Each structure stands twice: as C-alpha cells, then as structure tokens.
Amino acid sequence: xxxxxxxxxxxCPACSAAPSAEALAERDVAVRDARIALSLPxxxxxxxxxxxxxxxxxxxxxxxxxxxxxLKRAQVDAAPxxxxxxxxxxxxxxxYEAHELDxxxxxxxxxxxxxxxxxxxxxxxxxxxxxxxLLSISVWSGAADATRDMFHWISAAITLPTIAFSxxxxxxxxxxxxxxxxxxxxxxxxxxxxxxxxxxxxxxxxSGAHAYFDAAxxxxxxxxxxxYLDHRTRAIARSxxxxxxxxxxxxxxxxxxxxEVQLPVAEVAVGDIVAVRPGGRMPVDGEIVSGxxxxxxxxLTGETVPVxxxxxxxxxxxxxxxxxxLQVRATAVGAETSLHRMADLVAxxxxxxxxxxxxxDRAAKLYAPGVHILSALSFLGWFLYTWDVRTALNIAAAVLxxxxxxxxxxxxxxxxxxxxxxxxxxxxxxxxxxxxxxLAAVDTVVFDKTGTLTEGTPELTNxxxxxxxxxxxxxxxxxxxxxxxxxxxxxxxxxxxxxPAKVTDLTEVPGYGTQGLWQGxxxxxxxxxxxEAPHATVETAAWLSVEGRAPQAFTFSxxxxxxxxxxxRALMDAGKRVILISGDSTQAVEALAARLGITDWLAEAxxxxxxxxxxxxxxxxxxxxxxxxxxxDTAALAAAHVSISPATALDAARVASDIVLLGGDLSPIAQxxxxxxxxxxxxxxxxxxxxxxNIIAVPLAVAGLATPLxxxxxxxxxxxxxxxxxxxxx
Amino acid sequence: xxxxxxxxxxxxxxxxxxxxxxxxxIRSNQxxxxxxxxxxxxNDEWDDHPKP
Numbered sequence: 001x002x003x004x005x006x007x008x009x010x011x012c013p014a015c016s017a018a019p020s021a022e023a024l025a026e027r028d029v030a031v032r033d034a035r036i037a038l039s040l041p042x043x044x045x046x047x048x049x050x051x052x053x054x055x056x057x058x059x060x061x062x063x064x065x066x067x068x069x070x071l072k073r074a075q076v077d078a079a080p081x082x083x084x085x086x087x088x089x090x091x092x093x094x095x096y097e098a099h100e101l102d103x104x105x106x107x108x109x110x111x112x113x114x115x116x117x118x119x120x121x122x123x124x125x126x127x128x129x130x131x132x133x134l135l136s137i138s139v140w141s142g143a144a145d146a147t148r149d150m151f152h153w154i155s156a157a158i159t160l161p162t163i164a165f166s167x168x169x170x171x172x173x174x175x176x177x178x179x180x181x182x183x184x185x186x187x188x189x190x191x192x193x194x195x196x197x198x199x200x201x202x203x204x205x206x207s208g209a210h211a212y213f214d215a216a217x218x219x220x221x222x223x224x225x226x227x228y229l230d231h232r233t234r235a236i237a238r239s240x241x242x243x244x245x246x247x248x249x250x251x252x253x254x255x256x257x258x259x260e261v262q263l264p265v266a267e268v269a270v271g272d273i274v275a276v277r278p279g280g281r282m283p284v285d286g287e288i289v290s291g292x293x294x295x296x297x298x299x300l301t302g303e304t305v306p307v308x309x310x311x312x313x314x315x316x317x318x319x320x321x322x323x324x325x326l327q328v329r330a331t332a333v334g335a336e337t338s339l340h341r342m343a344d345l346v347a348x349x350x351x352x353x354x355x356x357x358x359x360x361d362r363a364a365k366l367y368a369p370g371v372h373i374l375s376a377l378s379f380l381g382w383f384l385y386t387w388d389v390r391t392a393l394n395i396a397a398a399v400l401x402x403x404x405x406x407x408x409x410x411x412x413x414x415x416x417x418x419x420x421x422x423x424x425x426x427x428x429x430x431x432x433x434x435x436x437x438x439l440a441a442v443d444t445v446v447f448d449k450t451g452t453l454t455e456g457t458p459e460l461t462n463x464x465x466x467x468x469x470x471x472x473x474x475x476x477x478x479x480x481x482x483x484x485x486x487x488x489x490x491x492x493x494x495x496x497x498x499x500p501a502k503v504t505d506l507t508e509v510p511g512y513g514t515q516g517l518w519q520g521x522x523x524x525x526x527x528x529x530x531x532e533a534p535h536a537t538v539e540t541a542a543w544l545s546v547e548g549r550a551p552q553a554f555t556f557s558x559x560x561x562x563x564x565x566x567x568x569r570a571l572m573d574a575g576k577r578v579i580l581i582s583g584d585s586t587q588a589v590e591a592l593a594a595r596l597g598i599t600d601w602l603a604e605a606x607x608x609x610x611x612x613x614x615x616x617x618x619x620x621x622x623x624x625x626x627x628x629x630x631x632x633d634t635a636a637l638a639a640a641h642v643s644i645s646p647a648t649a650l651d652a653a654r655v656a657s658d659i660v661l662l663g664g665d666l667s668p669i670a671q672x673x674x675x676x677x678x679x680x681x682x683x684x685x686x687x688x689x690x691x692x693x694n695i696i697a698v699p700l701a702v703a704g705l706a707t708p709l710x711x712x713x714x715x716x717x718x719x720x721x722x723x724x725x726x727x728x729x730x
Numbered sequence: 731x732x733x734x735x736x737x738x739x740x741x742x743x744x745x746x747x748x749x750x751x752x753x754x755x756i757r758s759n760q761x762x763x764x765x766x767x768x769x770x771x772x773n774d775e776w777d778d779h780p781k782p
Binding site for chain 1: 748752756762766775
C-alpha cells in the first residue's frame with residue numbers, strides 16, 4: 001500500500017520500475033518506525049530531561065527520544081515491537097510517572113501554524129516600526145526641506161509593504177464584519193491604519209511636515225502583540241485540553257474468530273462481541289452475553305453503590321466493570337452511543353453560552369461607533385471651517401490614530417495571559433476565553449457529590465463495631481478481590497494492624513463476592529442478597545457471613561477529595577451560597593452535606609433535575625458556578641454561568657466545562673474566584689487608563705494641535721502603562 | 731549630510747539581518763520548547779562533542 005501511494009522519485013520512466021536501494025531503505029524506516037508520545041507530568045529539571053532521554057534511548061528498539069519540558073512530553077521514535085507500556089514501565093523504574101498519549105489527537109498541536117504566522121507578522125512590524133521611528137525622530141528633531149522629504153519617502157517605502165503584510169489579520173477580520181453589516185474592533189483599526197498611510201503619502205508628495213508612518217506601524221505592532229498574547233493563552237489551553245483527551249487511548253478487545261483482537265474503538269461494529277476486563281471501561285453500548293460482575297455507573301448517574309450485572313442486561317459506554325470479565329454484544333458504537341448523544345446535547349446547550357458578551361466586546365460596541373462619529377465630525381467641522389480637504393483629512397486621521405485602540409487591544413489579553421498563567425501554575429486550566437470574567441461574577445456554587453467533592457473511592461466507616469476475629473476473616477476474604485470495597489476494607493484493616501485469618505479455598509464469585517473455608521466453616525464477603533442478609537442499610541455496604549451466624553455489615557462512605565473541605569469553607573466564608581446536588585441516595589448525600597456544613601442539598605437528582613435547578617437559580621438572577629464530573633452533570637455544566645470539572649471527569653463533562661482542574665485538589669477553586677475578580681478589576685482599570693489618555697489627547701487632535709510626536713507618545717505610553725498594570729496581578 | 735547615503739542603507743541592512751535571523755529561528759522550531767532549551771544548556775552531557 002505504501003508503495004503505491006509513494007510518488008516515484010526516479011527521473012526516467014525505466015528507472016521507476018526498479019526503485020533505488022536508497023528509496024527502499026527510506027521507505028522501510030518510514031514503515032517500521034512507530035511514533036510514541038508519552039506524557040510526563042512529573043519532570044521539572046535539566047537532570048530529569050537527561051535521565052529520561054538516556055533511559056528511553058537505552059531501551060532496545062528505540063531510535064530516538066526527545067523530551068519537551070514546556071509541554072512535559074516525550075516523543076519516541078521506535079521499532080514497532082516497542083510497546084508504550086514497556087517504555088512506561090522503564091520510566092517508572094527510574095522514578096518518573098508516564099502516560100501514553102494518542103498521537104493522532106495531539107498531532108494537531110505539534111506545529112502551531114497560526115501562532116507562528118502571527119509571530120512572523122509581529123516581527124516584521126516590529127522591525128519596520130523601529131526603523132521608521134529612527135527616521136521620524138530625526139524629522140521631529142529638526143530635519144527640514146529635502147532631508148525631511150527623503151526621510152518621509154524612505155519611511156513610506158518601508159511602511160507600505162509592511163502594512164500590506166502585517167496588517168492582514170485586521171483587514172480580514174474587518175472585512176468579515178463589514179460584510180455582515182457589523183462593526184467590530186478591527187474596523188476602526190483598519191480605518192486608522194489605512195487613513196494614516198493615505199494622508200501621510202499625500203502629505204509627503206506635497207512636501208508636508210506631518211507624516212504618520214511611524215504611528216501606523218506602531219499601531220500595527222502593539223495590536224499584533226495583543227493578538228499574539230491572546231492566541232498563545234488559547235493555544236496553551238487548547239493543547240493541554242487535547243492532551244487530556246489524548247490520555248484516553250480508546251481501544252477495545254473484540255472477539256473475532258475465537259481470538260481477542262485489540263482494535264481502536266472507532267473500528268468496532270454493531271454486533272461485535274467485546275470483552276471487558278475487570279477494571280475496564282465499557283467502550284460501547286451493548287448487552288451482556290456472558291459473565292457476571294458488578295458495574296460502577298457513578299460517572300453516568302452519580303450513584304456510588306455498584307450495580308449487579310448479569311447476561312441480558314444493557315450496559316452503556318462509560319460504565320466501569322468491577323469484578324468479573326464480561327462479554328458484551330455491541331448495540332451502538334461510536335457517535336451512536338448514549339455517551340456521545342449526551343455530548344451532542346452539551347454542544348447544543350453550549351451555544352446558549354455565546355449570549356455572554358465579554359467586557360472587550362462591550363467596550364468595542366461603545367468605542368467603534370464613537371470613534372467613527374468623532375473623526376467624521378472633526379473632518380466635517382474643519383472642512384466647513386477652512387474649505388480645505390487636506391487639512392480636514394489630516395485632522396480626521398490624527399483623531400483616528402490618537403483614539404487608537406492600542407491600549408484597548410492590549411487591555412484584555414495582557415490581563416488574561418497573566419491570570420491564566422497564574423492559575424495554570426496552581427493546577428487550573430482555563431479553556432474558554434471569557435471564563436475568567438464569568439468566574440468573577442459568581443455568587444452561587446453548585447457541587448456534584450460523587451467524583452467531585454468525593455474521590456469516588458470508598459472508605460470503611462464502622463471498623464470499631466466488629467470483633468477482631470471477624471475483621472481477620474474479612475481481611476483474608478477482601479484481599480482475594482480487586483473490588484473497590486474489598487480493597488478499601490483490606491487497606492483499612494491492614495492500617496489498623498489486623499493480620500488475615502487462615503482462610504482456605506478462596507474463590508471470587510464475580511458479581512457477588514468472595515467465599516472460602518475458615519476452620520471448616522463457610523465464610524462469605526459480598527452482596528447482601530448473596531449472604532442472605534436483611535436489606536437494612538441504605539449505605540454502601542459489604543456483608544460478612546460466617547456459617548451459623550447472622551451476617552454483619554461493613555459500611556462504607558465515599559472518601560473526601562483533598563481540599564474539598566477547605567474549598568467549601570472558603571467559598572462560604574466569602575459569602576457564596578453553596579449547594580450540593582447529587583444523583584446518589586438521600587442518606588449518603590445528607591451525610592456528606594452534614595460533614596461539610598452544607599445546608600442546601602438535593603439528592604437523587606436526575607440530570608434534568610440538576611439542569612432545571614441551575615436554570616431556576618439563573619432565573620433568580622444568580623450567577624452559578626457548577627463543579628461536576630459525571631455524564632449526569634454535563635447538561636448542568638453547560639447551562640451554568642461558568643463551570644469547572646476535575647481532570648478525572650468524563651470526556652463529555654470536560655468538554656462542557658470552561659475550566660479543568662488538573663490536580664486532585666479542590667482548594668484552588670476558592671483562590672481562582674479571587675484571581676478572576678482581581679483580573680476583571682485590572683481589565684476595567686485598563687479600560688479606564690486607556691480612556692484617560694484619550695480624554696487628554698482627543699481634544700488636542702480635534703483642535704488640530706496633534707503632531708505625529710504627540711500621537712507616538714500617547715500611543716506608546718498608554719500601551720506600556722496598560723501592560724505594566726496587567727503584570728501587577730497577583 | 732552625504733554620510734546619510736551610507737548610514738541609512740547600513741542601518742536598514744543590519745536591521746534586516748536581525749529580522750532574517752528571527753525568521754530563521756521561527757522556521758527551525760526554536761520556540762517549541764523554550765523551558766527545556768533553557769535547561770538543556772546547563773547540562774554538561776554534550777559539552778565535548780555535539781549530540782549525534
């Protein structure tokens with residue numbers, strides 16, 4: 001296949017029949033080499049780079065490995081027999097955590113073409129602005145007559161091609177807006193640049209004293225700098241978000257002709273039998289054909305109690321298989337799965353969010369028409385006063401340049417770049433460009449329970465109420481299973497210094513529990529119905545039965561996520577209304593609410609209930625921050641004013657939220673609200689600074705007193721003040 | 731003032747060299763890993779000869 005697709009390199013038709021040895025070798029390398037991308041979240045120093053690269057290069061079959069510290073990634077060129085798992089194990093051995101990344105998903109971030117393009121335009125504009133400024137300073141310091149004209153002509157020769165190249169992003173945006181009969185920030189920018197160049201050319205051809213070439217270039221340069229900052233902030237967020245998606249390499253074990261084949265999820269067809277190991281996530285919607293197990297549906301519904309699974313039962317993509325291997329016949333794959341349909345709903349809900357107008361847009365709406373009217377009026381006024389088009393046009397251009405939106409163009413990106421950088425260091429990824437502004441307005445915080453405030457891993461709560469001998473039996477039985485409840489029980493018992501009792505004939509019955517023989521008696525640890533226990537507890541429980549005695553319950557509660565307590569307390573102290581909404585049972589939700597001191601809670605909520613509660617709060621005029629992770633939260637996440645999801649959340653939930661919490665800790669949420677408020681305050685301050693400069697300079701321009709020197713001073717001074725003010729953000 | 735005939739082209743040329751240098755750095759992906767590159771320079775592993 002590769003042969004046919006490859007264009008012939010040979011120069012003559014006869015040669016192409018026998019490809020050169022060089023071409024063959026080259027193709028072989030291309031076919032053989034696999035590119036493996038690894039995410040390395042823990043590397044941080046130059047020694048790390050060297051250690052990781054050396055370890056990877058030393059691995060047999062690896063041709064080349066290169067670490068990118070900025071992205072915390074490694075790219076490996078290796079022979080096809082090298083499996084990512086082997087490399088991950090090799091890195092684990094030298095103490096570095098590594099995860100496989102889906103190379104297809106992150107390929108888009110490899111070369112950031114748009115960013116490079118902007119940087120190139122910025123560099124050209126900067127170069128031209130410097131040179132023209134040198135010439136302009138000579139003019140301002142007294143060059144006259146022929147020398148001045150020559151300087152102006154050289155400036156024009158530099159300016160025209162530069163504007164034509166560097167100004168393109170503005171021209172294109174302005175044209176797009178005008179075609180739809182709208183005004184955006186780029187229209188006055190384009191008008192100012194074009195008018196400045198035209199009047200300057202005219203003045204120069206008439207040997208005039210005032211040319212605004214330097215102003216046109218400085219305008220382009222400062223605005224491009226703002227654009228570039230803006231782009232970079234977004235590119236970093238996008239690449240990190242893509243990395244999260246790439247972490248889940250979607251594969252499924254499909255049974256074909258009696259053998260298990262590993263396939264990308266996209267290639268699974270309806271009717272295929274898919275094998276799901278214990279601990280694996282369902283890749284497709286389907287029906288169980290063989291095996292019994294328990295399913296953890298907490299990501300989909302918020303329930304913490306595992307559900308029993310047996311042949312004939314329907315399963316949805318995203319559920320986690322806990323104990324026994326299952327075989328599932330696929331009934332819906334890919335975009336047809338309930339998981340994806342939910343994600344589509346999110347996309348629809350998200351379109352509602354575009355109703356929010358950012359501060360910058362609101363400023364632009366006031367600014368753009370104002371500037372046009374002001375400049376048109378000064379043109380008209382001076383024309384009627386002097387009947388001289390040249391003077392009138394000169395003054396109109398001066399007004400447009402002086403009211404230049406330089407500072408406005410920098411006001412927002414400089415602050416958001418600084419703020420998102422700060423938050424990224426604390427483990428928060430800002431995905432949406434207006435998320436910070438919306439976050440600043442939040443007065444109500446809605447939390448989901450399972451997986452958000454809690455880790456979704458159980459914790460034993462009633463160890464004290466059991467006899468030591470029973471605990472020993474339970475520990476022995478629990479250690480024979482990988483079920484989350486068993487693991488939690490074993491961990492708690494080991495932690496308390498319990499040693500396992502001697503239990504023989506240990507077997508795990510998938511979907512039910514583990515059993516064995518203890519001193520000739522049959523002992524079981526598992527589901528209530530299996531050990532014939534009364535259904536007395538509503539809490540998550542595992543039951544221990546010893547033959548001849550009544551079964552006893554080991555109850556569990558969900559472990560709190562680190563920082564949950566601090567986050568909730570800090571938010572309440574800051575006067576926010578905190579609400580807990582969960583799909584879990586009333587008792588579990590009430591217990592957690594009491595533990596965290598939340599008085600406002602809602603249990604057994606369906607996804608629609610969550611959504612309607614959020615909508616109701618919004619209608620009351622509240623700005624809601626929704627923090628959630630599950631599929632049942634996605635609609636609510638999309639409907640809220642602003643939303644946060646942890647990195648462990650389901651893909652659909654992460655897509656629906658504006659901010660992703662990269663670490664396991666929740667405590668940055670409260671700080672993020674403060675940072676967002678500070679950032680919004682800075683943005684407003686920046687607008688005020690820009691307006692202040694205008695209030696001083698515009699009357700001068702309208703009165704016809706503005707010179708290119710004043711324009712240059714006002715423009716540079718306001719841009720620099722605004723950028724410095726943004727950097728004050730803590 | 732005749733000196734300007736030389737000085738202006740020279741200043742433009744020098745500026746142009748800087749611009750071309752910058753374009754070269756963009757083209758050769760030198761801004762892909764700014765953090766890593768600033769650390770790599772402190773590493774003495776390839777001091778004697780360049781990395782093959």
